[in-house]
Amino acid sequence: MARKRTTITMEVTRFRPGEDSEPTLQSYEVPLRKEWAVLDGLNHIKDHLDGTLSYRWSCRMGICGSCGMTVNGKPQLSCATFLVDYAPGPVRVEPLRNFPVIRDLVVDISDFMTKLPKVKPWLIHEGETPEGEFLQTPQEMDEYKKYSMCINCMLCYSACPVYALEPEFLGPAAIALGQRYNLDSRDDGDRRDVLASAEGVWACTFVGECSTACPKGVDPAGAIQRYKLTAAVAALKDFLLPRGARR
């Protein structure tokens, strides 16, 4: 009888800035345990095999959005991706695609951090703000709730070929977060100049992989297509209606 495998090989990208001209893969044998996520395997490497390995992580429960990596070619949260699902292995762990690699599995997401405030991801309220709570019905909240679940993990940017080929694209998460406020009953903000620009929703060709990759069910692709219709209707109104009747 064949003995049950107790270890799995992890092929991990290594890149030391200033020393390596390009990343290489390094293999490690880690224990194969039912309850171990890819992140647990990386922590095992860091604690017991090779302390020089660099990667980001924090909460271990799919909330912080820090541990996004490319696992066997797909963008995944390494805390929510289990080693047993890749048995007998090897399992390849690479940095998120479409971002510059700072070191090993750590990528530079400053491009997103520059783009995010452009969509004004906060409540813009005209008129008086009510004292105390700003009330909203459950139905009004349902309008935008799924878009508010984004944890900025960047899996959607990593999955998006448009972002790979046109880095000026605002990107799935930023647009979905703009829509999160557009659809909020308490918001009166106008984000059209950014969202309806050539780098905004119109750059999206609806590959749909952002929604497939999203670990929180945000559906950025849906948000983008929906805003395309909103932007098109608004542009038509601008063209047809007198200034006072637009809205």
Place this chain on the structure above:
Amino acid sequence: MSAYRQPVSTFWWLHQWSYLLFVLRELSSVFVAWFVVYLLLAVSAIADGPAAYQDFVAWSGGGWVLVLNVVALAFVLLHAVTWFALAPKAMVVPHVPPWVVLVGHYLAWAVLSAAVAWLVLR
């Protein structure tokens, strides 16, 4: 110290089935354009009289035109189906489930096709 810029492979669209499907859908626009040209050729042949029309039908029925049209039809169907699949995502109608929007589009397609068929065949 500099970050490593990950290159994008020329064949990125072959790495995943969903990427390939997307590229095929983008390519379908070429075949949609061909059908427009083909329709204009048909109208022109009809305008030139019965003989020209017979020539057009004979030209359409054989060789590369037939093959091209079969391929074009497949691409146009891919275009239509993926476009309709997008519709419920773009059109969120309050109190109307997404599948109703989808079925509505297919019904509109069927009705318009029937109307065109009636116009041509009556």
